[in-house]
Amino acid sequence: MQDGISAERAAAMIPDGASVMFGGFLGVGSPDRVIDALVARGARGLTLICNDTASPGRGVGKLIEAGCVAHVKASHIGTNPTTQKKMISGEIEVELVPQGTLAERIRAGGSGLGGVLTRTGVGTVVSEGKQVLEIDGESFLLEMPLRADFALLRAHEADHFGNLTYRLTAANFNPVMAFAADCVIAEPEEIVPVGVIPPDAVRTPGVLVHHLVRRPQ
């Protein structure tokens, strides 16, 4: 693991137009300091991959409001009226993905699998334009793997190797996103020396993490 970087440095690494996975569930477990820095640097044209768009002023909701976002792939945008307004006005394109399918598509993208075969979405608008496979007499939708240029994670502890832990429901999409991006940046609450996190407590192995965001100086 290299030295910790500032949230501003992390935001500067992410170019306009990049696809970015954000951990978080209604803003819980979001990389909030990097989000603030992305807003501050005036990022534009981002593709967000995230469970939801939180609410105005919270989590990735700040990016929506600040006009940083061109595309959203999420399971739910109902808690953020701004996302809905911008979708209707055509400013933001939204792809809605069932929550479990979103998690599995990201996992497939990070695990080298060719796709996900799921019952979820069969017989609904989600299946439109997608291949349906009959397996053992049952229909399964073939959903494509998802990857991104960046994954921005919120962790509880990180050690100097980048090993991560998460806290309660703040884990959500963070662990699975750690596998699925070309560059993984984690924003931990605490940074501890190597050896402080026992091997069985590590939930994301440090080899997956490219940069740690350091605490404000």
Place this chain on the structure above:
Amino acid sequence: MQDGISAERAAAMIPDGASVMFGGFLGVGSPDRVIDALVARGARGLTLICNDTASPGRGVGKLIEAGCVAHVKASHIGTNPTTQKKMISGEIEVELVPQGTLAERIRAGGSGLGGVLTRTGVGTVVSEGKQVLEIDGESFLLEMPLRADFALLRAHEADHFGNLTYRLTAANFNPVMAFAADCVIAEPEEIVPVGVIPPDAVRTPGVLVHHLVRRPQ
């Protein structure tokens, strides 16, 4: 979680001819006391789903030697000459599955997925008789989900709800097998009251575990 059961009781619950997943990697992380009890009760015709068949006198190797086994689905049998001998004599039927594919097939079986799409095995004997899908110009093998009648797990700690932890490399196939059987029996080193294992340390939620094997009296 009901009261803990004895290893003998666990072995008695598993009828001859049942399909059984066994955690363990070369005997490390195997449910050894239930294995001994299965040998003692003279189980017959079992289908074993496990990474390997360990070695004679160790882990599931004991079941092979004692004549309990009719079928084996495993990634490796090279460390157990008895398995090889019985395979050649026709006493045991062996299906060899690449280790990562075995883990994913079990995960698919436990997660309601219709199959696994993997590069592993394409262009090898593993692909014989299986469907190959072209996805984005690349070939992926369609591998079927795996489930069993029983999963026998070795855990480190269990609480009275059946929440489980594992230790270092003794985790291996245990966590994924916990999802993939009709009846899941865990053999922990330690049984602790509810509340002793913190929520973030739980690696198998207790709702998946049907029976805990108690310590010898």
Place this chain on the structure above:
Amino acid sequence: MEAKEVIARRVALELRDRTLVNLGIGLPTLVACYVPAEISVAFQSENGIIGFGEPPPDGLEDPYLTDAGGGYISALPGAAAFDSATSFALIRGGHLDMTVLGGLQVDSSGRLANWMVPGKLVPGMGGAMDLVAGAKRVIVAMQHTAKGQPKIVEALTLPPTAARRISLIVTELAVIEPTDEGLVLRERAPGVSVETVVASTGAKLLLDGDTPTMPIVSPERVAA
């Protein structure tokens, strides 16, 4: 008794001992208040926890411990936390014994629509499609009508949540079970006639002998 309370109390009678249950946001969440005292249920929240309880006392909230609606919760002793992939492995792998969801429409084939109103409301499906496709039992807890219009209809006019037939509909007027033959009226609410139920329903209801009155878990049987 308010409509929502009637519904929540009746749904609570569907809870079984030692099962894993997911309650949707809104009305279904109320079901947790009426768990019969003699049974023990583990509640799952799809954002990643099994074993949560009432909101914590004022000032003791943990910002990293919330339910799928974003509200603060408590963890009960024996709780287990996990990530989204594990959460949906539980939901889609058949490990969830029951889910209770709200509904916009249910049709005569038992299909549910509950995630969007084209041109009006496009919140997204969240975990609803996975829950309906994956849970062993799917209970729809909803008011019988909306703005005087029946929500139980011959054929959905809203986009379905899943192809699958749901298990049971519980409203403030009736309990209705979708079957191969169609929608069967199983129970009517106290003081509600079969005719009232039929008049408020937009799909054909089959009667199965006398229609008994809905039993509702009484206050004294509710867990403290």
Place this chain on the structure above:
Amino acid sequence: MEAKEVIARRVALELRDRTLVNLGIGLPTLVACYVPAEISVAFQSENGIIGFGEPPPDGLEDPYLTDAGGGYISALPGAAAFDSATSFALIRGGHLDMTVLGGLQVDSSGRLANWMVPGKLVPGMGGAMDLVAGAKRVIVAMQHTAKGQPKIVEALTLPPTAARRISLIVTELAVIEPTDEGLVLRERAPGVSVETVVASTGAKLLLDGDTPTMPIVSPERVAA
């Protein structure tokens, strides 16, 4: 220097700083003894750990801490343990920078056979097929011949481990790189002539100018 040591020392030069590496059982395991001092490599064992080291002192073995060959190992500070599904998500998801595997045969198209000899030896593929299909670089570390017969052949006679072309072959005689054009002889071992390599090889070797002598990491550069 013994053949195995030559091979392990040369393979060690392929290690890059801050990478994740999986070493197969047997000869490849020796590579860990020759990691150049200036680089830091994380070793993965597919049974579920990153960051392990030498066997522990006598009597301090942990029965739940072993490598993929079943031998006792130590965990280094910063080690991470995980289950088999996670382990192979790392291997197949492109997170493993390099794997070093033994080989029975490699053919002119760069395909590897290393998991069975029909009718003789059927140990199973273990993780080999996943490693060859998934690692960014696949290095085959093997002796150049077996019982006097070439192991580098025009076309495999043994069942392939994967359809994919491996990255590099390192033997005690030579370093050979499979390319679109065929097998290119990149290096020869100290004191070994190109003619000797060609004579010991069952497939056509392409020469790319002078064939330099294999650099081998010297003892003083090895990490303590």
